[in-house]
Amino acid sequence: MSLLAKGILKGMAVTAKNFFQSYYRKERLPTVQYPEEKSTITPFTRNFPFLLYDGDDAVDGMRCTACTLCERACPPQCIYIIKDKDEKGKPILRPRIFDIDTSVCMSCQLCVEVCPYEAIRMDSAFELSNENRFEGLLINRGDLLKSNDYYHALNPVEARETDDRIAAKNALAEAKKKARQKKTRLAAAKAKRPPSRLKKSPPAREKPPQPEKSE
Amino acid sequence: MNNFFDLKLVELGRWIEAFFADFPSLKLVVHLLLCTLPLALSFMGAFAFTTWLERKGLARIQNRPGPNRVGIFGLLQPIADGIKMLIKEDIVPERSDKLFHFLAPIMLMIPALIGVGFLPLGDGLHALPLDSAIIFFFAISSLNTIAVFMAGWSSRNKYSLLGGMRAVAQMISYEIPLVLSAVAVIMIAGSLNAQEVVASQQISSWVGSGNILQEFFGRILGWNVFKPWGFAGFIFFFVAALAEANRSPFDLPEADSEIIAGHLTEYSGFKYAIFFMGEYISAFAIAGIGVTLFLGGWNGPVFSGLPWFVLKLFSLFAVMIWIRGTLPRLRVDQLMGYAWKFLFPLAILNIFLAGFYHFIERQWGTAIAMLAGWILGFGALQLAATALSRLNQSPIMRSKRVYQLVE
Amino acid sequence: MSPVQTMPPRGYHLSKDELGADILEVAMGPHHPSTHGVFRMDLKLDGETVVDLKPVFGYLHRNHEKIAEDISYPMSMPFTDRLDYLCGMTNNWAYALSAEKLIEIEVPERAEYLRVIVGELTRLVNHCLLIGFFINDLGALGTPLLYALREREKILDLFEVLSGARMMVNYIRFGGVRCDLPEGWLGECQRIVDAFPAFLDEYETLLTENEIIIARAQNVGVVTREEAIDFSLTGPMLRASGVNYDIRKVDRYGIYDRFDFKIPIGGHGDCYDRFMVRMLEMRESVKILKQAIRDLPDGNIMGKAPKIFRPAPGEAYGRIEAPKGELGFYLISDGTPIPYRFKVRPPSFVNLTALRHMCLGHKVADAVIILGSIDIVLGEVDR
Amino acid sequence: MPQRETGPIGDPTAITIETTIGYMGAIDHQGVIRRFPELEWDDFSGSLILSPERVDEVVSWLKEDPAYRLDYLSCVSGVDYLEKEEKTRVRNEAGKMVVKTSLSPEKMEVVYHFYSMEKKTGPFILKQRVHSRENPVVTSLTPHYRGAELMEREVYDLFGIHFTGHPDLRRILMWEAFQHHPMRKDYVPPNDYEYEPTPHGDVLQRARERREELEGQSP
Structure with a gap:
């Protein structure tokens, strides 16, 4: 350790700089005073x-x-x-x-x-x-x-995407249902089928995909 | 001349004493109270303010706002802290030495307050105006070693014991460079009286001359710190004072990352507050004696007296806070080595340099003496310091490290 | 290399009679400011010198492995965040890597780039914090730590935007990553990465030349090259001892062969070298990050991962260069959706093997900084 | 062949560091099989299976042999196999993988993952296998690799496998008074937690039931 402790003086210059800059530069004082101000919650934050x-x-x-x-x-x-x-x-x-x-x-x-x-x-x-x-x-x-x-x-972005997905899914289910109805109608017209069969196919919207038991 | 403030204070004291002029027995008591009570109270107030200052300063250094909840700028934080400390439960370890555990904070507080009494705060503001004030001060301030060791030993905690042992080793070692760097000043001033030491630090031929410029600089340039031996001595003194006051980077007795809080580990509540206050006031006292010895005491341009002393004291403390916010801690063997292998020889060399400088100053007059003294004194000190640090460092630390970046 | 003596010969062992003095036994921890969590070192001190040291573990033992052997493979992913709770991303990555070895899923290129980006950001986070705490252990009153935290906070904010959480990220999935980058994330990341070297410069001015740090950290806790390999040290600890072994370069997992970066090597193997190697590693990470952000391709973020993760019987050992060292996951599958054996190879736990060897003969204060320089996180040591 | 770094530590100039390193190379297993033809080689997991008696000999050979130089022990893990009906995939004469059912006996294994830092190769997997769960004893590798010390202690603690030759075989993660070895497959967690009424109890009960249901499933 020499008398002219260069490293120490350099370090002290850095801390002095931080001391003074904390009064006028925002990035040197990043604290958020919690109850009064809250840090911005991003849409993706999950709790x-x-x-x-x-x-x-x-x-x-x-x-x-x-x-x-x-x-x-x-x-x-x-x-x-x-x-x-x-x-x-x-x-x-x-x-x-x-x-x-x-x-x-x-x-x-x-x-x-x-x-x-x-x-x-x-x-x-x-x-x-x-x-x-x-x-x-x-x-x-x-x-x-x-x-x-x-x-x-x-979370507007994700919500819109979700809505679109659901709408698409519903539309698909609707189309399928219509197709199936058409088919069954055609089939019913062609050959007489037991009505119980018709009843058994529920609307696709409500039908859950087979739950993965092993998951 | 402009020590108006001090004179008014002394006058106020006399005025109060005058009320009791008819009661000789009471008069003494009142005199003693007037000497001590304001001093003790003001230093306790300064302690409270300094805790705020330290927390705020450290916080700003560390890029955070610091206490800002109680009062404007958090100025009432010390009061809130004090109330918290007072109403906290006082926990005494089951198997501790309860008497010494109780006495240790008091033992630390008393010498700290006595030490404050030796400081010449202003012209005539001097609680204990002894002729050998400086030697008394060092004698009294070394008593806090005992208090710290009492605390460390009586707590019956291994960390406390380690802290106590460290404190004894450290404080006794650093006492020596501390006193030796003061010896140079005493030698030049020719007196152990604190007021005379202060008086010696103005260029007397300039001060009374009536010339504004001479008046102004006569009160600054006379300070010992502006002399080569004084400057070096001030640095030695300051380093040793940091160690004496257990301040960073010499806060080994309470090194929180190693031995938790050292001798303070088992203290809580009011006792802890007293301990804390005692350490701060002894830090004040030692900074105050540094101001007296090297920074011209209450001398200053424009006006002199108490305000200058307070200003210097707090500036010195601000530097202490700044150092605390920057530097890591030394290891215990390095600490002892630094005192004995580095500061001690340099402080002795400094005494000789002081004599030498004083000699040529008398022989050749101030201007040449200043030049020659600065060059010679600094050359000698730098040479000695480099040699000592070379001797003390192991070769592995001397070499600059090179790091290779490989694929 | 001949088989070494099992107990280190360095340091000295003195009995009470030999010295004529008492040996002080101090239990440092589990609640101690600088054991970085609930860790205990039983020290035997002769004055201030450490004559014996026994690390005591297990205060944070949750038996993560047992928990993982009770639940299906994907359900362990959030638990791996809690291992080394500072580096959730790399823990996820290591687990995903092992599981991908088990079932051989292709990871799309964009996902690989995203993994590199978050992995290197995690390295910055970890090294920032470690260096801050290391200097704190040296006794600096929090200033370097808080500067480091200030920078770390920015990266954690990035993680929050990306994955929803700051530390418990749960971001990487088998065969890719969970979600794509939000809008503007990359620009923000670029800004932070570009500003990072300025912080490192300031930090180096503050610390690296400081005489006290040099005196304290140099020549303390030396591990030689041979010892480092023998102790199975990994990560910056190994490289500080002069061994050129970085799993990013050796295994080239992911896409690390595409980046131009170098490995900093220390020459002395002491605490100062470990500190400096980490400082230099941060600069290299910044280099990798810049390249990864520049080259980030478009495309899928998830490969064709099966919905039910049911690997064939077999075993896989995947390892990555986590910020602390080699983080490995050893998985044995018996064909069920639940791992038969789930073993974590935690870097900081293995690095602790050398603790006793490094501390003997040094002072108490050195034991603290040696522990600090190992870089342990108790969530990972005790699991 | 990269040059090995030499020179005393403390002298940065004395270190020569290899400038190029290749990809992690695979280890040539054939050499081991040639050297120790009597040892069991598990092709399926690519590992050498040892009985504890041969460990010292094999490991010191692997460490010293210039073709291997396995100087770095990466991971030590214990594995507990209960006696159970096992379906293994084996290659039949036609070269096709078929599932074969067999009764696998109870056994315990300690799995070592070796790498070579010098030659940048790996991993080499070595398994010490004992066919007893009552009091399994294997040979410690700590005399060869000091890095194994804590990892073997952990295996001892969690699996109850004794390591002969280990310098300091104590429990590491569990406390000394703890009786069982929690990572064993037949370990039942004791029901002696500090009980607090939580609304979570039902959930846990159902989770337990589902786990049992899952465990009943076969692949």
């Missing part, structure tokens, strides 16, 4: 999942069909689904209970990726503190359901 519904009524417009694909794909197993039934006990393609335990959820987005109905998306809300650490962090169906408009506000 916890939410469920999408179309239209105005949250329950009727629900896209989720309770196929439990997301439940199976969830690595920490924090999704909990029970299928809905109508009064007669017949299953309806929609969850009666859809819970996500946010204290367990690790925001991995695998549920979003496996969902074939584009029904589940990631929210970027991050202020989720709660007084009750058990029930408070368990988000149920009512709180999870958000409208498509909310999704459009959250």
